[in-house]
Amino acid sequence: MNERLDPAAWLRLRETVAGFVATAPAQGSEVAELAAQLAAQGWQPRDVCLRLQRMVHRLAGSAGSLGYADLSLAAVALERLIRALDEEGGGLPSGVVLEQVALLAGVVAETASALAVNDSALCPGRPRLACVGIDLGAPVVLTVGVDPDIERALRDVGLLALDGGEMALEDGAADPLPPLAGVIVSLEAAGDPDARAWLKGVGQAGIPLLVVGGADTFLGRVRAHRLGADVYLPQASAEEAVDRLVQIIGEGGQEPLRVLMIEDDPLMGGLVSGVLVDAGLETELLVQPEAVLDRLEAFEPDVLLVNLGLRPYDGAEVTAVVRGAPAWGGVPIVALAEPRQTAVKRAALIAGVDLVLSRPVRPDVLVTALREQGRRGRRAREAHRHETETGLLTAEAMHEQLHREVARAQRSGVPLAVVLLDIDRLRALLLTHGPRAGGVVMRLVALSVRRRLRGTDVAGRCCGSAVAMILPGATVTQAMKVVDTILAEIHASRVMMLEGALTFTVSAGVAGLEGQGVSLLDAMAATRDLMTRAEEALSEARRRGGACVVQGSLPP
Amino acid sequence: MGARGDPEHVLIVDDDPALRAVAEIALGELGGLRVSVAGDEAEARARAAECNPDLVVMDLVLDEVDGRDVWRILAARTPPPEAVIFLTAAGGVEREALRAEPHCVGVLTKPFDPLTLADVVRALWRSRS
Numbered sequence: 001m002n003e004r005l006d007p008a009a010w011l012r013l014r015e016t017v018a019g020f021v022a023t024a025p026a027q028g029s030e031v032a033e034l035a036a037q038l039a040a041q042g043w044q045p046r047d048v049c050l051r052l053q054r055m056v057h058r059l060a061g062s063a064g065s066l067g068y069a070d071l072s073l074a075a076v077a078l079e080r081l082i083r084a085l086d087e088e089g090g091g092l093p094s095g096v097v098l099e100q101v102a103l104l105a106g107v108v109a110e111t112a113s114a115l116a117v118n119d120s121a122l123c124p125g126r127p128r129l130a131c132v133g134i135d136l137g138a139p140v141v142l143t144v145g146v147d148p149d150i151e152r153a154l155r156d157v158g159l160l161a162l163d164g165g166e167m168a169l170e171d172g173a174a175d176p177l178p179p180l181a182g183v184i185v186s187l188e189a190a191g192d193p194d195a196r197a198w199l200k201g202v203g204q205a206g207i208p209l210l211v212v213g214g215a216d217t218f219l220g221r222v223r224a225h226r227l228g229a230d231v232y233l234p235q236a237s238a239e240e241a242v243d244r245l246v247q248i249i250g251e252g253g254q255e256p257l258r259v260l261m262i263e264d265d266p267l268m269g270g271l272v273s274g275v276l277v278d279a280g281l282e283t284e285l286l287v288q289p290e291a292v293l294d295r296l297e298a299f300e301p302d303v304l305l306v307n308l309g310l311r312p313y314d315g316a317e318v319t320a321v322v323r324g325a326p327a328w329g330g331v332p333i334v335a336l337a338e339p340r341q342t343a344v345k346r347a348a349l350i351a352g353v354d355l356v357l358s359r360p361v362r363p364d365v366l367v368t369a370l371r372e373q374g375r376r377g378r379r380a381r382e383a384h385r386h387e388t389e390t391g392l393l394t395a396e397a398m399h400e401q402l403h404r405e406v407a408r409a410q411r412s413g414v415p416l417a418v419v420l421l422d423i424d425r426l427r428a429l430l431l432t433h434g435p436r437a438g439g440v441v442m443r444l445v446a447l448s449v450r451r452r453l454r455g456t457d458v459a460g461r462c463c464g465s466a467v468a469m470i471l472p473g474a475t476v477t478q479a480m481k482v483v484d485t486i487l488a489e490i491h492a493s494r495v496m497m498l499e500g501a502l503t504f505t506v507s508a509g510v511a512g513l514e515g516q517g518v519s520l521l522d523a524m525a526a527t528r529d530l531m532t533r534a535e536e537a538l539s540e541a542r543r544r545g546g547a548c549v550v551q552g553s554l555p556p
Numbered sequence: 557m558g559a560r561g562d563p564e565h566v567l568i569v570d571d572d573p574a575l576r577a578v579a580e581i582a583l584g585e586l587g588g589l590r591v592s593v594a595g596d597e598a599e600a601r602a603r604a605a606e607c608n609p610d611l612v613v614m615d616l617v618l619d620e621v622d623g624r625d626v627w628r629i630l631a632a633r634t635p636p637p638e639a640v641i642f643l644t645a646a647g648g649v650e651r652e653a654l655r656a657e658p659h660c661v662g663v664l665t666k667p668f669d670p671l672t673l674a675d676v677v678r679a680l681w682r683s684r685s
Binding site: 006009012013016017019020054057058060061062063064065066072076079122 | 571572573574575577578579581584585586617619643645666667668669670
């Protein structure tokens with residue numbers, strides 16, 4: 001904010017923040033005292049409740065707007081809980097709820113007493129990184145100590161490479177992070193303690209972090225892990241590294257993480273889901289544990305949050321059921337437990353809970369835990385769907401995806417194109433160059449295909465060595481152009497093998513769903529028809545001698 | 557002063573001095589709008605008489621007073637402001653009920669982001685029918 005303000009306004013902003021910081025500790029401790037007093041008196045009398053509600057409301061609003069996100073998060077959660085208690089009316093709140101009130105009030109008091117003007121996101125004490133507040137016109141990837149080839153490869157895919165090494169590392173960990181699409185850092189450059197602290201901030205902010213370089217050893221991998229790397233690629237080419245970063249950015253940027261919360265107490269459920277939604281997590285609250293398998297299928301969560309004290313089925317039993325379901329055996333599960341229930345916690349861990357948090361739980365701790373576990377869950381599910389070698393979707397995942405996209409295209413009436421690519425005379429190529437050549441050629445095709453994918457496109461394995469691309473929203477004519485580019489790139493490339501240069505060609509068939517008539521078939525029949533037409537087109541391309549693309553017949 | 561399609565004068569009514577100040581900087585210095593501020597009903601009336609605001613940004617909870625009542629008082633003056641935007645807490649009073657208030661063009665949730673406040677206010681102002 002400071003870059004865009006004139007000095008007088010900047011001074012006023014600082015004064016405003018300073019004024020808030022000077023009064024916040026008193027407000028925070030008054031909130032804590034009132035909350036304790038109300039809890040001791042069974043949440044009575046009402047006028048004191050209202051006074052507390054107003055105080056917390058004010059604190060929540062001003063803290064957030066003045067750049068103190070942590071204080072605001074705790075105060076908003078406390079406000080929500082107080083309002084829910086007020087709306088419940090009568091009846092003594094449960095011990096769990098009162099404990100949560102006490103904890104949140106404590107966090108508010110503690111955080112408010114520790115505020116400093118320079119900690120505000122609006123008036124940081126140190127200068128920010130240079131790219132803050134400047135519209136650079138493209139997503140920025142900060143590189144630290146990496147090869148210039150990587151910077152070139154970033155530019156090739158439309159990302160702006162910014163050599164942030166000096167700025168980021170000199171300024172240290174206290175700096176707020178600029179709006180970055182991702183960070184690529186070399187293991188060597190990340191050895192410095194300042195760099196480590198700064199990179200920790202990168203991880204906490206949820207910015208994709210790719211670590212490159214170094215020797216591919218156990219120690220190297222441990223160091224990359226300690227830096228919070230999303231992916232460590234010790235010996236990748238610049239293109240592979242950038243390709244992988246784009247993939248992670250795509251995964252992270254596409255959709256918010258999804259949390260399925262199983263909690264039978266609607267008051268706590270409402271409070272917690274409110275906190276999660278505020279933190280940008282898509283949250284579904286399930287009050288009946290017996291519906292968990294249906295909700296898993298429908299909502300496809302990245303992480304589960306389970307109350308261990310559910311009735312009549314406890315959290316460990318719910319966990320055991322989830323772990324037993326073939327498709328959901330690996331979904332991360334975070335559990336909330338009462339502090340002294342050691343046996344319950346042990347049973348939950350044995351049943352397969354990944355992390356147990358004791359109640360009352362701080363909202364920031366819960367959000368961080370769910371983000372980390374959720375990211376792990378999403379990555380694991382994505383990895384399961386992708387081949388390690390080529391980064392393409394597996395044939396099974398591709399089939400599911402195709403069916404989904406066809407159904408979507410039928411519903412929306414938006415066109416859909418499918419491309420099938422296959423390597424010409426693969427058997428002869430393997431006989432001449434040996435089996436290793438097959439893998440090399442396949443990776444090259446996969447890389448070329450993946451570089452042409454837009455956000456909604458997918459590419460995966462089809463039958464045998466064929467690769468399929470699904471291009472939602474594209475007409476057959478548009479898809480033909482994409483294929484022409486891919487074929488030209490592949491045919492121009494030369495692979496160096498021990499026994500000399502290897503060149504090869506690829507054939508392709510394109511078919512599409514366009515116009516009317518398509519919706520007359522059901523999704524299953526339309527998928528079959530689409531694939532048959534693409535296969536026929538590919539066969540025709542082969543018959544013509546390969547190295548070309550053929551447009552398939554029109555839909556029936 | 558403002559670009560075409562901007563409100564001529566915005567009146568911010570909020571009882572929290574820190575919030576008032578940051579909203580004033582966000583809309584004024586940062587957003588390039590002409591802004592006045594008020595902390596309560598009496599001050600809101602006095603400021604409105606001076607500056608004839610065409611847009612009011614109104615906190616829903618003003619100490620003991622409901623921001624909707626203050627808005628109705630301001631809306632009854634001549635010339636009347638064209639539109640109001642209510643500021644409320646996350647998960648507070650139903651947004652739908654607030655939107656139903658006469659001339660309400662939007663409801664903003666606190667805490668707001670000062671960096672984007674002016675853009676949001678402009679977009680809401682332009683959405684009025």
